[in-house]
Amino acid sequence: METARRVYRRYGFVPIDTPALEYLEILTGKGSEETDRQMYHFTDNGGRAVGMRFDLTVPLARFSAQHIHELGTPFKRYHIGPVWRGETPQAGRFREFVQCDFDTIGTTGVVADIETALVIHELLQEIGIERFRIRINNRQLLTALLESLGLSQLATVVLRGLDKLEKVGAGAVEKELSEAGLLEPQIAQILQFASIRGAPDAVLGQLASQLHGNERAEEGIERLNTVQRALVAAGVPHDRFAIDVSIARGLDYYTGIIFETMLGDLPEIGSVCSGGRYDNLAELFTKQHLPGIGASLGLDRLLAALEKLGKIASNPASTDVFIALFDAERTSDYFEIAALVRGGGFSCEVYPDAKKLGAQLKYADQRGFPVALIAGSRELDSGVVQIKDLRSKTTTEVPWRSKPDELLGAIRVMIAMNRGDLMA
Amino acid sequence: METARRVYRRYGFVPIDTPALEYLEILTGKGSEETDRQMYHFTDNGGRAVGMRFDLTVPLARFSAQHIHELGTPFKRYHIGPVWRGETPQAGRFREFVQCDFDTIGTTGVVADIETALVIHELLQEIGIERFRIRINNRQLLTALLESLGLSQLATVVLRGLDKLEKVGAGAVEKELSEAGLLEPQIAQILQFASIRGAPDAVLGQLASQLHGNERAEEGIERLNTVQRALVAAGVPHDRFAIDVSIARGLDYYTGIIFETMLGDLPEIGSVCSGGRYDNLAELFTKQHLPGIGASLGLDRLLAALEKLGKIASNPASTDVFIALFDAERTSDYFEIAALVRGGGFSCEVYPDAKKLGAQLKYADQRGFPVALIAGSRELDSGVVQIKDLRSKTTTEVPWRSKPDELLGAIRVMIAMNRGDLMA
Numbered sequence: 092m093e094t095a096r097r098v099y100r101r102y103g104f105v106p107i108d109t110p111a112l113e114y115l116e117i118l119t120g121k122g123s124e125e126t127d128r129q130m131y132h133f134t135d136n137g138g139r140a141v142g143m144r145f146d147l148t149v150p151l152a153r154f155s156a157q158h159i160h161e162l163g164t165p166f167k168r169y170h171i172g173p174v175w176r177g178e179t180p181q182a183g184r185f186r187e188f189v190q191c192d193f194d195t196i197g198t199t200g201v202v203a204d205i206e207t208a209l210v211i212h213e214l215l216q217e218i219g220i221e222r223f224r225i226r227i228n229n230r231q232l233l234t235a236l237l238e239s240l241g242l243s244q245l246a247t248v249v250l251r252g253l254d255k256l257e258k259v260g261a262g263a264v265e266k267e268l269s270e271a272g273l274l275e276p277q278i279a280q281i282l283q284f285a286s287i288r289g290a291p292d293a294v295l296g297q298l299a300s301q302l303h304g305n306e307r308a309e310e311g312i313e314r315l316n317t318v319q320r321a322l323v324a325a326g327v328p329h330d331r332f333a334i335d336v337s338i339a340r341g342l343d344y345y346t347g348i349i350f351e352t353m354l355g356d357l358p359e360i361g362s363v364c365s366g367g368r369y370d371n372l373a374e375l376f377t378k379q380h381l382p383g384i385g386a387s388l389g390l391d392r393l394l395a396a397l398e399k400l401g402k403i404a405s406n407p408a409s410t411d412v413f414i415a416l417f418d419a420e421r422t423s424d425y426f427e428i429a430a431l432v433r434g435g436g437f438s439c440e441v442y443p444d445a446k447k448l449g450a451q452l453k454y455a456d457q458r459g460f461p462v463a464l465i466a467g468s469r470e471l472d473s474g475v476v477q478i479k480d481l482r483s484k485t486t487t488e489v490p491w492r493s494k495p496d497e498l499l500g501a502i503r504v505m506i507a508m509n510r511g512d513l514m515a
Numbered sequence: 516m517e518t519a520r521r522v523y524r525r526y527g528f529v530p531i532d533t534p535a536l537e538y539l540e541i542l543t544g545k546g547s548e549e550t551d552r553q554m555y556h557f558t559d560n561g562g563r564a565v566g567m568r569f570d571l572t573v574p575l576a577r578f579s580a581q582h583i584h585e586l587g588t589p590f591k592r593y594h595i596g597p598v599w600r601g602e603t604p605q606a607g608r609f610r611e612f613v614q615c616d617f618d619t620i621g622t623t624g625v626v627a628d629i630e631t632a633l634v635i636h637e638l639l640q641e642i643g644i645e646r647f648r649i650r651i652n653n654r655q656l657l658t659a660l661l662e663s664l665g666l667s668q669l670a671t672v673v674l675r676g677l678d679k680l681e682k683v684g685a686g687a688v689e690k691e692l693s694e695a696g697l698l699e700p701q702i703a704q705i706l707q708f709a710s711i712r713g714a715p716d717a718v719l720g721q722l723a724s725q726l727h728g729n730e731r732a733e734e735g736i737e738r739l740n741t742v743q744r745a746l747v748a749a750g751v752p753h754d755r756f757a758i759d760v761s762i763a764r765g766l767d768y769y770t771g772i773i774f775e776t777m778l779g780d781l782p783e784i785g786s787v788c789s790g791g792r793y794d795n796l797a798e799l800f801t802k803q804h805l806p807g808i809g810a811s812l813g814l815d816r817l818l819a820a821l822e823k824l825g826k827i828a829s830n831p832a833s834t835d836v837f838i839a840l841f842d843a844e845r846t847s848d849y850f851e852i853a854a855l856v857r858g859g860g861f862s863c864e865v866y867p868d869a870k871k872l873g874a875q876l877k878y879a880d881q882r883g884f885p886v887a888l889i890a891g892s893r894e895l896d897s898g899v900v901q902i903k904d905l906r907s908k909t910t911t912e913v914p915w916r917s918k919p920d921e922l923l924g925a926i927r928v929m930i931a932m933n934r935g936d937l938m939a
Contacts, residue, residue, distance in 0.1 A: 093520075100834070100862055101857055101862045101863070102834075102857075102862065102863070102864055103834040103862060103863070103864030110597075110611045111535065111567075111597060111599075111611060112555075112599070112610075112611065129560070131536075131557070131559060131560075132557075133555070133556075133557030133558075134557075135555060135601055136553070136555075136601040137601075163878070163881065165866075165867050165868075167864070173534075173535060175535075175536070177559055177560040177561075186536075187534045187535060187536065195867065198867040198868055199868075200840070200867035200868045200869075201846065201867075202840060202846060202849075202865050202866070202867040202868075203867045205846070205850060205865075206864070206865065206867075209850070317846055317847075320846075320847045321846055321847045321850040322850075323847075324847035324848065324850050324851040324854070325850040325851060325853065325854040326851075326854050410524070410526075410527040416624070416626060422625065422626060422629070422741055422744075422745055423741075423744045423745045423747075423748035424748065425626075426629060426633070426745040426746075426748050426749040427748040427749060429749065430748070430749040430750050433525055433526075438524055438525045438526065438527060439525070439526070439527070440526055440527030440591070440630070441626050441629075441630065442589075442626070443589050443619065443622040443624030443625075443626035443627045443630075444589075444622055444623075444624045444626075445624075454587070457587065
């Protein structure tokens with residue numbers, strides 16, 4: 092969550108949290124039938140029907156529609172918070188889970204599309220994932236293809252079919268579309284379209300020739316081209332993104348560019364960061380045209396993935412310095428040392444009970460502290476302290492009262508050694 | 516919230532979030548009658564009675580009782596999250612509000628009492644408040660006084676009276692206690708006790724002579740003495756804390772040291788950060804003895820206060836660098852510059868629409884950007900960019916493609932000038 096906040100801010104997104112509870116009428120009918128069914132809702136103490144949000148997008152649409160005149164556009168916000176769905180819990184799926192959304196409201200400009208892709212890229216990269224690929228598509232191309240095949244009325248059926256193409260294979264999708272009434276050449280064209288692969292230029296070239304003359308498609312292709320050129324200019328490696336016209340994203344509200352992010356080492360868990368352009372979403376709440384684009388990091392799914400990949404340390408973000416409580420009579424002295432250590436920029440804690448030193452150091456070890464400071468009354472009287480490297484178990488004595496910089500320097504070196512910074 | 520996270524971590528507290536929904540039986544009867552009445556509760560899709568948490572302490576007690584064997588002690592956690600109470604909203608009081616709690620579970624050691632006070636102090640200081648005072652008391656002293664007066668049975672009445680002493684004055688409290696059946700000399704002793712003021716040593720001296728011979732009181736005084744000496748040793752200024760035996764904290768569950776934090780410039784809003792030791796709280800959920808101490812920053816109340824004190828900037832945490840979209844054809848170039856700027860450690864956004872420059876700069880101004888970069892095709896072709904100080908409105912040209920460090924240096928200077936760092 093800290094990484095997400097840092098990256099979102101770097102792109103000018105500001106934090107805005109909407110409430111967990113909304114009037115029920117705001118939430119119903121805005122997601123799928125399933126989210127309506129799974130929603131937690133009740134009557135509050137004032138007799139009002141209220142519901143707990145099932146995503147962060149619908150409340151954002153409500154909020155934007157209400158406040159856009161004060162906010163001004165473009166309005167760029169992020170929101171990291173829990174949402175609730177009363178479904179049956181499964182591995183990586185909970186009734187309360189955290190979404191990390193960022194959205195840009197009030198512009199149709201391609202700049203916002205590019206920024207969205209760049210934020211996804213930096214987010215995954217800074218979380219520490221090396222092998223991933225952002226798949227980019229534009230709904231306009233699918234719409235244009237369906238138009239050209241006279242299938243606009245069956246858009247939902249086709250989108251749903253494409254959505255599971257990767258999971259169930261071409262045969263099953265072919266069967267499904269055939270049962271829905273599509274003719275064989277229509278199905279063949281759709282599947283051929285969805286199978287286009289290759290470098291962005293090659294994919295865009297094929298699309299241009301296949302959808303030649305359709306204005307909407309040409310616009311959509313041009314936009315994808317602008318996006319991919321900007322990603323390269325911003326330094327995104329070629330293997331980190333692809334133009335992939337087979338992705339459809341189930342949700343009906345997308346109207347333009349759409350994103351999915353697959354992990355190279357765990358493609359089976361599906362997309363960990365998805366989103367797209369929804370130029371009509373706010374019209375549920377306002378007559379004003381309020382275009383938007385955004386994406387959402389699925390934190391619980393990503394954490395499950397990181398755990399599988401062994402990328403979650405068992406002692407995450409441990410505290411730097413452990414101070415043993417050797418002599419309870421000298422509590423003030425330990426806090427004087429602790430203040431010195433914190434003033435030097437290190438986190439630090441004093442053990443709260445004057446237990447045997449072995450028990451205290453065992454705790455420090457288990458919690459992953461790199462450094463322990465130990466001082467009895469003799470050391471305290473002479474203004475020195477024992478500094479112990481909890482990995483190598485070596486101990487040396489350093490002055491703290493007369494030469495605080497020496498203590499801080501020793502801590503700095505020991506932490507660096509522990510992290511391996513100085514091991515080469 | 517970021518300051519709170521930073522300070523909590525510096526003291527070794529780790530983030531643990533418990534769910535917003537708990538089984539109703541976990542929540543009811545654990546706070547006051549009022550919280551029971553105000554609680555949002557309903558029956559979930561599986562027919563279970565559930566409630567939305569009204570504070571973060573009761574869920575922590577449940578969580579600790581359940582998991583303390585895996586967690587080990589001391590268990591130090593912080594939790595920043597919303598809680599819900601269906602009360603009538605007033606200024607600074609909402610139905611959904613955020614609490615910032617930190618707690619140490621599993622130790623009765625005075626070290627945890629000291630750390631709690633130090634965290635409160637650093638928190639307020641780093642938020643930018645200069646004039647505040649932490650009032651420290653120990654419930655043991657009140658208990659001892661009531662024992663010595665034979666009033667243990669009436670503890671709740673006396674605590675409630677003391678709690679509003681400051682607001683309603685001694686006369687009103689005297690009347691209330693008299694109506695509750697207390698005798699005149701008992702009331703006089705209680706009010707005399709509550710009126711003790713002065714430097715910590717003087718207060719503790721008076722308390723020692725007044726409660727001489729009561730073992731519980733002597734223990735309580737000794738503990739307060741250890742705390743105050745450690746605060747001084749850790750560098751807390753003398754005017755930032757006081758031993759104040761008049762504070763009682765309404766909640767019944769406190770058993771030892773208690774804290775309140777008053778703002779020097781706004782005493783009337785009450786305590787912005789309160790807490791204390793509750794050595795029996797977890798016994799609601801476990802037979803194991805699980806002592807704890809913690810405090811909670813009242814974020815909404817503090818924000819209301821900061822607003823009154825004019826300490827909330829109208830453009831908080833603005834983005835560093837604004838890049839105008841002067842020529843939409845050159846979108847990739849702007850993103851190349853943006854990547855360079857972000858790589859230099861600055862946050863930055865590209866304006867999404869190729870509007871007139873004046874409109875773009877007006878947006879940048881309103882959002883509080885200190886620096887704007889402007890480049891048309893001529894500049895982009897020659898690898899330069901106009902850098903504009905949005906406060907002084909001065910513009911200069913710097914190279915970016917050949918000498919990126921020159922651009923980054925110019926941005927750094929301009930931001931520092933804007934903040935006034937270089938103005939002296």
